[in-house]
Amino acid sequence: xxxxxxxxPPLAIVRLRLPLWLVAPLLVFTLxxxxxxxxxxxxxxxRPANCPESPEVCQEFTAFWETWKIAHDxxxxxxxxxxxQMTSGAINGMLDTLGDQGHTRYLSPREATxxxxxxxxxxxxxxxxxxxxxxxxxxxxxxxxxxxxQAGIKxxxxxxxxxxxxxxGWAVEQLSSKVRGPAGTTVVLNVRHVGAEASVDVTIKRAxxxxxxxxxxxxxxxxxxxxxxxxxxxxxxxxxxxLQEAKGKGARAIxxxxxxxxxxxxxxxxxxxxxxxPEGTTVLLEANRAGERQPTKxxxxxxxxxxxxxVLVNHNSASSSxxxxxxxxxxxxxxxxxxSTYGTGTVLTPYHIAGGGxxxxxxxxxxxxxxxxxxxxxxxxxxxxxxxxxIEPLSPAEAGTLNAAQLRSSTDVQLVRALELASKxxxx
Numbered sequence: 415x416x417x418x419x420x421x422x423p424p425l426a427i428v429r430l431r432l433p434l435w436l437v438a439p440l441l442v443f444t445l446x447x448x449x450x451x452x453x454x455x456x457x458x459x460x461r462p463a464n465c466p467e468s469p470e471v472c473q474e475f476t477a478f479w480e481t482w483k484i485a486h487d488x489x490x491x492x493x494x495x496x497x498x499q500m501t502s503g504a505i506n507g508m509l510d511t512l513g514d515q516g517h518t519r520y521l522s523p524r525e526a527t528x529x530x531x532x533x534x535x536x537x538x539x540x541x542x543x544x545x546x547x548x549x550x551x552x553x554x555x556x557x558x559x560x561x562x563x564q565a566g567i568k569x570x571x572x573x574x575x576x577x578x579x580x581x582x583g584w585a586v587e588q589l590s591s592k593v594r595g596p597a598g599t600t601v602v603l604n605v606r607h608v609g610a611e612a613s614v615d616v617t618i619k620r621a622x623x624x625x626x627x628x629x630x631x632x633x634x635x636x637x638x639x640x641x642x643x644x645x646x647x648x649x650x651x652x653x654x655x656x657l658q659e660a661k662g663k664g665a666r667a668i669x670x671x672x673x674x675x676x677x678x679x680x681x682x683x684x685x686x687x688x689x690x691x692p693e694g695t696t697v698l699l700e701a702n703r704a705g706e707r708q709p710t711k712x713x714x715x716x717x718x719x720x721x722x723x724x725v726l727v728n729h730n731s732a733s734s735s736x737x738x739x740x741x742x743x744x745x746x747x748x749x750x751x752x753x754s755t756y757g758t759g760t761v762l763t764p765y766h767i768a769g770g771g772x773x774x775x776x777x778x779x780x781x782x783x784x785x786x787x788x789x790x791x792x793x794x795x796x797x798x799x800x801x802x803x804x805i806e807p808l809s810p811a812e813a814g815t816l817n818a819a820q821l822r823s824s825t826d827v828q829l830v831r832a833l834e835l836a837s838k839x840x841x842x
Contacts, residue, residue: 498522502587502771514776514789517733517760523770525587528594539594540601541623542567543644543676544586551581551589553605554730555674557625557643558809565618567605569674569730569806574613575604597622609804627678628652630660631814634821635837638665639810639829642686645678645734650685657689657717667722667840669832673752673807677733680710680761687741688712690748692719696783697741700761707781722839723748724832726807727795732756740782740793750795751832759789797835799828 465472486495505520512518521529528537541560542553551573556563573581576592584592593601599620606613627649630640638660642653660668670690687697693714699707725748727739736755742748760776767773780788801807808816808826816824824830 499588503585506585506587509775512776514760517758517762517774518776519587519774520767521587521772521774522591524591526770526772528590529772537594537625538597538622539620540565540567540603540618541621541625542593543674544573544589544593545676546584546586546589549583551584551586554676555643557623558629558811560623561618561621565616567603567616567618568607570608570803571605572613573603573605577602578604595620626652628656629810630656631810632660632663632665633669633813633833634818635833635840636664636666637669637833637836637840638663638667639669639671639813641671641810642735643675645675645680645682645686647679647682649678649682650688653686653689654715654717661717661721665721667724667836668718669724669726669829669836670748671726671807671810671829672731672735672739673726673728673828674730675732675735676730677735677758680734680737683734683737684710684712687738688714689716690718690723690742691716691745695741695745698737699781699783699785700778701781702778709783722836722842724836724839725750726828726832727752727755727793728801728807728828729753729756729792731793732758736788736793737780737782740786740788743793743796744783744786749797749835750793751797751799751835752795752828753798753800754794755792757788757790757792759787759791797831799831801826801828 465475482500489495502520502522502525509518509520540562541557542562543555543557545552545554553562553567553569553571553573555569556567573589573593575581576589579592581589593603595601597620601618601620603616603618604613605616625644625646627644627646628640628642630638633639638657640653640656640660642649657668684697687695691697691712693712693716695712696709697712698710700710701707723742725739725742727735727750731739731752732755736758739748739750739755743750759780761778761780762774763777765773765775782788782793802825805825805827808824808829813821813824813826813829821833822830
């Protein structure tokens with residue numbers, strides 16, 4: 415997840431949990447409050463006239479409005495009563511009961527704008543993919559060359575506070591809204607680096623972050639290391655150009671690095687897959703709520719249809735990363751190296767909500783071409799290799815400066831093994 419919510423693991427995100435008897439009332443609350451209406455007195459103690467559910471369920475709307483009014487009028491600290499945050503928290507609490515936490519979600523108007531910006535490939539902020547996993551706010555990965563990376567932020571760093579305010583209990587949307595900000599402003603993150611016992615304050619000056627989703631370098635034995643950091647607009651075109659450049663410089667094999675890739679646009683996943691798989695190859699199956707399956711297939715014009723391919727994945731590889739790696743694995747097109755992916759497997763359909771909010775709802779789920787379920791399962795690599803918790807993956811820029819001996823003695827053991835496999839395949 416970037417600083418705006420992404421297709422992430424997005425992923426064990428914990429938000430406000432509400433009792434089941436509050437779920438139905440939130441539907442009407444969303445419509446009324448999102449439309450700009452206040453709390454109407456007539457709704458506090460009577461059943462809404464247009465309630466779409468049964469009388470028994472509709473009666474519970476009264477409980478919600480009564481709870482809202484009591485909290486609004488009597489909570490000990492009135493300064494923390496923020497109707498927009500209460501709205502977002504309530505809606506996301508309802509959505510979390512669907513069991514698609516971190517993927518199906520509601521975005522406030524501000525978050526919806528930030529989400530659109532992030533998928534365009536540029537935004538203002540610190541330049542890092544962030545998330546909430548197992549109740550803990552954290553850095554998934556900094557963007558290469560970003561203010562976050564320059565300030566020493568690392569993948570897996572835990573965010574304990576933002577500008578002195580504890581992040582305990584925060585949802586990813588709240589974390590995103592606090593970390594993002596206009597270029598030129600600063601934010602202070604209190605982080606605990608991976609493997610460290612004590613936390614440190616890190617001051618980061620926000621900037622406009624342009625996010626090229628693809629970078630590459632040539633490694634020994636004419637193996638091209640291509641990193642795809644996210645599936646943004648034009649990622650497919652960027653991959654195509656990178657492959658053309660690599661081939662022009664004599665590449666004989668490819669390592670595609672999808673580690674820490676949180677996902678993104680489904681169409682771009684298909685475009686990327688089309689560079690490695692023949693036209694008409696199934697990339698994924700989309701299953702709807704009735705169980706019907708619809709295949710999505712590759713397009714023509716692939717640049718690397720026969721070149722040996724090794725794919726790197728890890729637990730932070732999610733969503734579109736899993737679609738791509740699963741398709742390549744099912745087609746026996748690539749060897750997957752690393753650790754099992756996250757297990758995000760729903761197709762998000764955006765719905766515009768009155769007032770500028772956005773509902774991202776999982777209306778279908780993804781299956782690999784062979785019918786394997788991704789949601790909650792992830793993709794298991796062909797060769798499972800763990801990277802020590804305090805070791806970061808080498809970027810193409812870093813790996814490109816090392817000779818063969820230095821690379822093979824690198825602490826990035828996943829890349830070391832991928833290079834061995836790719837070099838062997840290239841020599842055949």
